[in-house]
Amino acid sequence: MRTSAVVAGLGSALPPNRVTNDDLTKELDTSDEWITSRTGVRQRFTVPVGMATSDLAVVAAQRALSSSGMTTVEAVVLATSTPDHPCPATAPDVATRLGLAQVAAFDVAAVCAGFVYALATAAGLIESRVVNSALVIGADTFSTILHPQDRTTRVIFGDGAGAVVLRAGNAAIDGALLAFDLGSDGTGRDLITVWGGGARQRSSRIVPAAADLHFAMQGKAVFNRAVQCMGTSVAATVRSVGWDVTDLDLLVAHQANARILRAIGQQLDLDEDQVAVNLDRVGNTVAASIPLALADAVATGRLRPGHHVALAAFGGGLTWGSAVLRWPDIPVAME
Template sequence: MDNLIEQRPPTYHAVIAGYGSFAPEKTITNDDLAEMVDTTDEWITTRTGIKVRHITTDNETTALLAIKAAKRALAEAKLDAKEIELIIVATITPEMVFPSTASFVQLALDAKKAWAFDLAAACSGFIYGLSIVRQFIESGQIKNALVVGAETLTKITNWKDRTSCILFGDGAGAFVLERADKNNRRGIMYSTMFSDPTRWDALNCQAYGSRYPVGKKLDNPEKIYMQIKGRQVYQQAIRRIVETVTECLEKCNLTLDDIAMVISHQMNARIIESAAKRLKLPDEKVFLNIAEYGNTSAASVPIAFDECVRKGRVKRGDIVILVAFGAGLTWAANVIEF
């Protein structure tokens, strides 16, 4: 028995060595949208907090955004891409049906040592990805990993549907995670993930998977675009964020005083503010950048984290909670000592 214990791999921590983000240059404002659908800047601002979103041109793809964000995170981590052991790209708007977007990131980075795959958990994808990487690093199986959240949601947006086209934008964010001795920073301290498939129809894009393959006539031509039932999702999002953050605090034996920032998926400023109010989180511990990006799904948390650090609102050693909610439905959180 003693011998078995000795043979166990040592425990490591998965720490954030680098972070970075990228958003396409082209933007679309609320006033631009008001020329396309029956809406106003005032309606969008008060109901969502969004003012502008970045959108890709025809030549800009999900892998391109992912590669730009990944390069920034690698530079920050001072890690040579040739040393990366695992690449996960969280996305619901992949480069193509297959191979994975992660394969294209691996190719562009010439990351020969890595294995790579995509993760489809919508807005929770990046948080799921961190949780997976944590397991591989803590078990001693890998020394580092690159996790990217990258989306081009505007390519599946119905620009004639005012209930959805106002919400989404494109972008990418990335973390480099590295193995650290357990006596160093704690890195990812706690992870929690959930999904509820009974509400899958609240948020989806049905064409062109195996249910509606290319070549089969769609019963509704709108199925090539994202469909959302925003009202149904709204209350769920608030409830799940509150539950998940509360669980994180309890399981890690932390109080709000111990937390420097809660960085939520940016889906709607009103949802985030309502959740924060219920959690009794002071304003300075809630990061919001939805005004400039809209909802970028899996890219939203790493973009927000990158901005938060660059603005000096989170510093090395701080404890932050990353939390997301989205299609699936899925929701998840990680507690991180940065």
């Protein structure tokens, strides 16, 4: 039987600053009703001054290792679009701070689809026997790249980190990652972007406006693409392992906003209780979204050993992907 990557541990971390919708009404022309009705978000958490993506990543990774009962891994794959620095990658620093000397460590940048991309990458390293174990971390601090007066983005996004430990095993056991589907479409590169600060802007010699150094998103255009791409990807991945969508106990999709989650569930003909939702409490945490939602589902008893689970994400690039597995019997270490 071929080697498979198996989920062996799960951990999460949130920063200390809790920001409610009412808090935002003191800074922006908005209201709790406006935010909740359009996004489903009621609160989010943000990093204080001096805290960065690596700090959250380290905590989530430590908790995932504790959950797994393992003390070391052979690779660290960090999904993030808010690295501590443009160069170098953040993963080697995270690995060192975890006491993982000289292991393979690198970043994956696929915005909100980053965790699924990183999971597929780490699974490939294990299945090809390059390594026997890996930490996959999704961590983002989008509060650091949002324009302070942009109510369309500030109300949605929060900061956070989540991590899973993967180990070598086989496809017959719970926790084995059974299949992936990944895709991209660069024609939509301008729909989710930070225009300034990269090589394109720098080589143009154009001095960016202040707004161009912050995150921007064309929400209406993104909505339909996100629903269609995630729905189609999940259906394809489920079919590839001989399941039907009706076999799913839980869909853990990227927590973009409540309307997108409802639309994906309707497209796949899933009941509301088959779609995980935690964005009301943490917001859209980008690459951390799926592991945070997994941790919440385990902690609340919504996700139990043996459950058929699909993961789905959509992000800038455009990028999207999905994965399926039977959930293992592992504890969760979280806030």
